[in-house]
Amino acid sequence: MTTLDDNQEQLRSNIELIGRESIDDLEAVLSVVGHYDVEGYHRVPDNCPAEFTWDYEKGAKPQLDKLYEKAKKAQWNGQTDLDWSIEVDQEQVVIANAEANPAQMQWDEAALAGTALEKWDEKRFIEFGIQNQNWLLSQFMHGEQGALLCTAKIVETVPWIDAKYYAATQVMDEARHVEVFSKYLDEKLSGHYPMNAHLGLLLDDIVADPRWDMTYLGMQIMVEGLALAAFGFIHMMTTEPLLKKLLRYVMADEARHVAFGVLSLQEYYKELNAAELRERQEFAFEAAIRMKDRMAMQEVWERMEVPTADVLKIMQAAPERDDFQILLFSKIVPNLKKLGLLDAADGWLRTKFTEMGAIAFEHLTDSTEDEDAFADGSPADRQVA
Numbered sequence: 001m002t003t004l005d006d007n008q009e010q011l012r013s014n015i016e017l018i019g020r021e022s023i024d025d026l027e028a029v030l031s032v033v034g035h036y037d038v039e040g041y042h043r044v045p046d047n048c049p050a051e052f053t054w055d056y057e058k059g060a061k062p063q064l065d066k067l068y069e070k071a072k073k074a075q076w077n078g079q080t081d082l083d084w085s086i087e088v089d090q091e092q093v094v095i096a097n098a099e100a101n102p103a104q105m106q107w108d109e110a111a112l113a114g115t116a117l118e119k120w121d122e123k124r125f126i127e128f129g130i131q132n133q134n135w136l137l138s139q140f141m142h143g144e145q146g147a148l149l150c151t152a153k154i155v156e157t158v159p160w161i162d163a164k165y166y167a168a169t170q171v172m173d174e175a176r177h178v179e180v181f182s183k184y185l186d187e188k189l190s191g192h193y194p195m196n197a198h199l200g201l202l203l204d205d206i207v208a209d210p211r212w213d214m215t216y217l218g219m220q221i222m223v224e225g226l227a228l229a230a231f232g233f234i235h236m237m238t239t240e241p242l243l244k245k246l247l248r249y250v251m252a253d254e255a256r257h258v259a260f261g262v263l264s265l266q267e268y269y270k271e272l273n274a275a276e277l278r279e280r281q282e283f284a285f286e287a288a289i290r291m292k293d294r295m296a297m298q299e300v301w302e303r304m305e306v307p308t309a310d311v312l313k314i315m316q317a318a319p320e321r322d323d324f325q326i327l328l329f330s331k332i333v334p335n336l337k338k339l340g341l342l343d344a345a346d347g348w349l350r351t352k353f354t355e356m357g358a359i360a361f362e363h364l365t366d367s368t369e370d371e372d373a374f375a376d377g378s379p380a381d382r383q384v385a
């Protein structure tokens, strides 16, 4: 991220922000594929000034204090609250999920004509479904590690004691999320994928930015907002009972995490000047595009040895899949509106979300009204289904 000069009136162009003119340039999207770092780890300088506060007055921010008290009662244990004895037959899950969700998971033959998939037999399609599961759960796991690092950073950087307390509970939540996704991948699925390249670029940007509110905006509002919607869809569509319950537990925590983001930022953003708000708008737009790009699943296509030209053909012939992906922005858009970011700078961000086809979500309720966020007791105690 570069810093906008206060005098600069213009917002940056798509090329400057995301490296391409059209947000729908799929060829550019598919050309970036994630790989494991050979050293087995990935380091990002986080440039953050850790901040002590001497104002220990608990409850000075009443809404954050309330969220903290709820979070303490909402802890669950991934080892004991989930039934890990459930056996998962990935092939059967692929078949059952496709039968239960024909609109999202079955292929339209016309879309496959003239591509490598035209010659695939049933076994190969099932293999593709299995790779999809491995990829998706891997991305959930990597994203959760991003959240773990970001919330640890928020504990250090946010200036208010109520927010430090709350963020500390979220660090524990995210550790549990990484743990359960990793355990599910290792014990129930059949392979890992590296971090998707687009998601990786976004997480690097979020971690590297020294300003505490940018960690919130990138992680709590954008990444977690999208994750909450994605978990909701998979929870609704999957026929696999262990994953269903696991996701339900994670979603109960994520609702609180996104609410934490909105509650913290809405006050702070009222103090920012126009140039500072523009910078936040650009950051939100860049993050939205990175997350949209990730859904092209380039690592799966590569593993299945489908040429890029064929992937382009398939995606262009099935625009309803794109519509489905846009639904994943349903939590993000109302929250950005609540924060004033849709309308700042003559509605620049509103124009961008209109271009993406996601602006209609602005009328949905924002995450400060999510029941899960303020629920009393852990998902295990509440017996959520």
Ligand SMILES: [Fe+2]
Binding pocket: 144, 147, 173, 174, 177, 254
């Ligand atoms: Fe999480």
Ligand SMILES: [Fe+2]
Binding pocket: 147, 174, 224, 253, 254, 257
């Ligand atoms: Fe989270």
